[in-house]
Amino acid sequence: MTLLRRGDRVALVSPAGPALPSRVAAGAEVLRSWGLEVATPVVEPWALPYLAGSDEARAAEFVDAWCSDVAAVFCVRGGYGCLRMTDLVPWKDLPPRVFVGSSDVTVLHAELGAVGQPTVFGPMPGTADFVDDPVAQARLRAVLFDGVSSWTAGTPVVPGAARGVLVGGNTALLAASVGGPRWERPADGAIALLEDVGEEPYRLDRILTQLVRAGWFEPVAGIVLGSWTGCGDVSDVLADRLSGLGVPILGDFGFGHCAGSWSLPLGVAAALDVDARTLTVV
Amino acid sequence: MTLLRRGDRVALVSPAGPALPSRVAAGAEVLRSWGLEVATPVVEPWALPYLAGSDEARAAEFVDAWCSDVAAVFCVRGGYGCLRMTDLVPWKDLPPRVFVGSSDVTVLHAELGAVGQPTVFGPMPGTADFVDDPVAQARLRAVLFDGVSSWTAGTPVVPGAARGVLVGGNTALLAASVGGPRWERPADGAIALLEDVGEEPYRLDRILTQLVRAGWFEPVAGIVLGSWTGCGDVSDVLADRLSGLGVPILGDFGFGHCAGSWSLPLGVAAALDVDARTLTVV
Numbered sequence: 001m002t003l004l005r006r007g008d009r010v011a012l013v014s015p016a017g018p019a020l021p022s023r024v025a026a027g028a029e030v031l032r033s034w035g036l037e038v039a040t041p042v043v044e045p046w047a048l049p050y051l052a053g054s055d056e057a058r059a060a061e062f063v064d065a066w067c068s069d070v071a072a073v074f075c076v077r078g079g080y081g082c083l084r085m086t087d088l089v090p091w092k093d094l095p096p097r098v099f100v101g102s103s104d105v106t107v108l109h110a111e112l113g114a115v116g117q118p119t120v121f122g123p124m125p126g127t128a129d130f131v132d133d134p135v136a137q138a139r140l141r142a143v144l145f146d147g148v149s150s151w152t153a154g155t156p157v158v159p160g161a162a163r164g165v166l167v168g169g170n171t172a173l174l175a176a177s178v179g180g181p182r183w184e185r186p187a188d189g190a191i192a193l194l195e196d197v198g199e200e201p202y203r204l205d206r207i208l209t210q211l212v213r214a215g216w217f218e219p220v221a222g223i224v225l226g227s228w229t230g231c232g233d234v235s236d237v238l239a240d241r242l243s244g245l246g247v248p249i250l251g252d253f254g255f256g257h258c259a260g261s262w263s264l265p266l267g268v269a270a271a272l273d274v275d276a277r278t279l280t281v282v
Numbered sequence: 283m284t285l286l287r288r289g290d291r292v293a294l295v296s297p298a299g300p301a302l303p304s305r306v307a308a309g310a311e312v313l314r315s316w317g318l319e320v321a322t323p324v325v326e327p328w329a330l331p332y333l334a335g336s337d338e339a340r341a342a343e344f345v346d347a348w349c350s351d352v353a354a355v356f357c358v359r360g361g362y363g364c365l366r367m368t369d370l371v372p373w374k375d376l377p378p379r380v381f382v383g384s385s386d387v388t389v390l391h392a393e394l395g396a397v398g399q400p401t402v403f404g405p406m407p408g409t410a411d412f413v414d415d416p417v418a419q420a421r422l423r424a425v426l427f428d429g430v431s432s433w434t435a436g437t438p439v440v441p442g443a444a445r446g447v448l449v450g451g452n453t454a455l456l457a458a459s460v461g462g463p464r465w466e467r468p469a470d471g472a473i474a475l476l477e478d479v480g481e482e483p484y485r486l487d488r489i490l491t492q493l494v495r496a497g498w499f500e501p502v503a504g505i506v507l508g509s510w511t512g513c514g515d516v517s518d519v520l521a522d523r524l525s526g527l528g529v530p531i532l533g534d535f536g537f538g539h540c541a542g543s544w545s546l547p548l549g550v551a552a553a554l555d556v557d558a559r560t561l562t563v564v
Contacts, residue, residue, distance in 0.1 A: 017484075048518055050484040080484040083491045176488050179460035179496030202299075202332040202362040206458050209365050214461030236330055 001118045001265060002071070002098060004144045006035030010072040011065035012125060014041040014052035016104040017079020019126030024076050027125025030137055031074070034145065039065070041076055051081045059088035066094050072144070076126030078103030083176055091115050091182075098144065100124070100263070102256065103197065106169030107177055113167060113267040114182060120144065121169055121193060121255065122263025135260035143263045149281035151262055153254050154224070157239075160248030161273045162222030163282065164189035166266045170256075171196045175207040178214045188219040191272050191279075193264060195226030195256030201237045204228075208241040217242075222272040223249045224279055226256035248274040283400045283547060284353070284380060286426045288317030292354040293347035294407060296323040296334035298386040299361020301408030306358050309407025312419055313356070316427065321347070323358055333363045341370035348376050354426070358408030360385030365458055373397050373464075380426065382406065382545070384538065385479065388451030389459055395449060395549040396464060402426065403451055403475060403537065404545025417542035425545045431563035433544055435536050436506070439521075442530030443555045444504030445564065446471035448548045452538075453478045454485075457492040470501040473554050473561075475546060477508030477538030483519045486510075490523040499524075504554040505531045506561055508538035530556040 004010070012028060019041075028038045043053030043061050052058060058081060065073050082104050091111045099112060099119040109119045122140045123130040130136055142148040167186040168174060171194050177183055186192070196204060211217060223242060228234045242249060250272060255262045264279070271282045286292070294310060301323075310320045325335030325343050334340060340363060347355050364386050373393045381394060381401040391401045404422045405412040412418060424430040449468040450456060453476050459465055468474065478486060493499060505524060510516045524531060532554060537544045546561070553564045 048483075048487070048522060050487070080488055083488060083495070087495070172488075175458070176492045179465075179492065179498075181495060183461075201330075205330070205332070206362055206365060206454075210458045210461065213365070213369070213463060216461075240330060 001268065002096070003147050004036065004071055004098060008071035009037040009039070009069060010074060011039045011068060011070045012041050012074050012076050013062050013065045014043050014076050015058050015062050015085055015108060016052065016075070016081035017050050017077055018045065018052040019077035023128065023131050024126040026131045027076065030131070031125060034141055050079060055085045055088060059085040063089055066097055070097065072098035072100065075101030075105045075124050077124055078105050080104050082107035083173070086111055087181060100140065103170050104173055106173040109169055109266050110177060111182065114184070118265055118267035120263050121266050123261055129257060129261065133259060139260065140263040151264070151279050152277050153262065154250045154277050155252045156274045156277065157249035157251040158243055158247065159274050161271070162191055162248055163271045164191045164221045164269065166191050166193060166264065166268055166270050168193040169195070171204065171207045171211070172199055174216065175210040178210060185215055186219050189221045190219055191222040191224065191270055192220045193224050193226060193255065196228055196231060197257040198230040201232055201234050204231060204234055205237045205241065212241065217245055220245070220247060222247050224253045224272060225249065225251040226253055227258035227261065229257040248272060250274045250277060283550065284378070285429050286318065286353055286380060290353035291319040291321070291351060292356060293321045293350060293352045294323050294356050294358050295344050295347045296325050296358050297340050297344050297367055297390060298334065298357070298363035299332055299359055300327065300334040301359035305410065305413050306408040308413045309358065312413070313407060316423055332361060337367045337370060341367040345371055348379055352379065354380035354382065357383030357387045357406050359406055360387050362386050364389035365455070368393055369463060382422065385452050386455055388455040391451055391548050392459060393464065396466070400547055400549035402545050403548050405543055411539060411543065415541060421542065422545040433546070433561050434559050435544065436532045436559050437534045438556045438559065439531035439533040440525055440529065441556050443553070444473055444530055445553045446473045446503045446551065448473050448475060448546065448550055448552050450475040451477070451548070453489045454481055456498065457489040460492060460496045467497055468501050471503045472501055473504040473506065473552055474502045475506050475508060475537065478510055478513060479539040480512040483514055483516050486513060486516050487519045487523065494523065499527055502527070502529060504529050506535045506554060507531065507533040508535055509540035509543070511539040530554060532556045532559060
């Protein structure tokens, strides 16, 4: 993945829910403090209040930003909405860009992964998880500017090691994408990053069960678990649905909706070593 | 669909979540007051507390009950779990039975519909929606014993009329079924019954968007909306996702998780007339 440098232009976009303008402004200031020139979102409020704008406006903003003279595109917030605008984006025609987002933006990571664009799953500049969290900021900056590509964290769940392309993100959106126009299982030997927020154990079970029944896990060679904020105690359901897959699992790795979350690449080959608690881009 | 008669034997089963034993007992008493002989569930509590028993135990109970000398099988409760046991049921080999359930049991209705077995989407004897609701009880009894096959209710949303096989149920489970081993779109010209409980507008949007993107609505010729209990104000999201489909829609029809809910057949041909507010088996 290309690194960012001081002086690079970047665009903030709103493909999902609306972010607080004050948060977006604060997040943009952080990015400016890294030496970036920042263009902020342009979509207008719309009838459905959980969307930042109409599907057409969010898609147009995304495509226009992506195709403008920028080095990177940052999503300001998740929430919900990418599933509604993704079919309006000409994925195959997009030039290479650095891309940052997480949560609902999992949908866009999968689309970019399918056309061979690596991305960064990390906290978004219009959210408290970024604006109010200097550690998470520093960890994103280290990936984008310094090329940090190895992480040591977490708790072993199922021992072992695996190599493969990093895929995944928010489980609810991975499940909600099943059956869509371009949906497909990960490539053979993938390493899946999985996290979620606000899904009670029975809901997480339903989500993981949909992915299991759709064959999503069949090519997966290893799993790295992130945060399960507001999900209650999901250890039993994670064990029940994932431990029987016969692949190494590293738990509690610290990405997603948590303090000091790691920013991690998707769409690049990596090595997982559960016993050493390491994930390394190779 | 075959009607029930006094003296018929029926079985209660737990394919999903655990029901309160006192509720199951009360529900069984209601069925006995209809002249039915009632066998109650046999599954044992299991590690995951939102499931009535292990997947294997729930599937075995279901198959054993279905293949025993009974006229009907009633699910005691929904909650969650049918998605986990449905792949363990030999759907094509089941003899004809009257079948009653709703909510999570939507998964089993779809399986039975796919093998040509009509079913009844109605309140379940281990839930308060049945035990504490004499109107809902009487409405289920009228379908099962008297062959009531026409209903007048609701509020027109999109005018028009349609004929087709009744399909659907709980939207979250319809969406969670997408991509499963036997999943397919409804047959051409289907009339979809849709309801849900406890899904906030953005979640309902995600659910309906998954169904739209998977093509589930493509063969649908008409829609009947039930209750949206605990979902907040979903009128805007329903209008946004469904009104553009170009099919007649009858809203607020009164089935699902509501007081005095109608019991409605699935898997049988029916005529929907939105202007007359009628749904009639034909």
